[in-house]
Amino acid sequence: MAELTPLAISVLALLHERPMHAYEMYQVLLHRHNHRIVKTRPGSLYHTVERLAGQEFVRATGTERAGNRPERTTYELTEAGAAALRLRVETGLETYTNEYPLFPVVLAEAHNLERADALLRFRRRIEELDRLITEYDATDADLRSREVPEAYWLTVGYLRSQLIAERDWLTTTIERIESKDLPWHPRKK
Known part of the structure; x- marks a missing residue:
């Protein structure tokens, strides 16, 4: 059995909740901000669903058309798909x-960068990390206010912690470079 990609894991998990068509899966992943943890593109999602159907992890349950929209095939999780999802989550954890x-x-x-340029780039990255941490704080507050069980959004705390650790490490590295505790000698051309 081929290893499940992160997007395949997300698709199987969504179908574990309920049958959906691929466009709905895409919208749910975006709504839940899962695009922060798995590369989510419509074309990749459709290809992943087709591959999972070929592996008999999902199966089509019907096709419908609403107005002028294209036909949409609804998929459901098979027993084999549920077993593959469970195994991949277990081994991945x-x-x-x-x-x-x-x-x-x-x-x-x-x-390879000059000292001043490296420090500038590190500081810009810290600014971006601070922005992302603020976004995760807002997501955390929103989920708590809506009383969504934390087991469904453990990733938010994990990713926030990673960002904080990286920011703090970079802050210390900048301090070490500036104090010359970490000598900076760019490569000569």
Whole structure:
């Protein structure tokens, strides 16, 4: 069995809630801000649904048309799809996977920048991190006010904590560069 992609996990989880058509899945993912944790594009979503149908993890239950809109096929989760979702969540929770994000790569090469330029870029990143943390704070407050059970949005706290850790690490790194505790020697051309 092929490993489920993050988008496939999200699709199966949505269909675990109820049958939906692909466009509805896309709208729900955006509404729930899941596009912050999984790359969500309509074309990719439709392709993922088709692939899951080919694997017999989902099945079409009917097609409908509303007005001038295109036909929409509604899908439901199969028993095999529910089992695949459960297994992927179980293994994903217990097994660390290095996902190779871009930031560590460019951070490893930051020494190629002049000291002042690197500090400027680090400060701009901190500003962006602060903006994102504020967004997560607002999302947290909204979900709490609507009394959505926290088990459904654990990701918000996790991602917020990651952003804070990165911001704090960058703040300390800037202080170390400025105090010369961390000497900065850009590569010579």
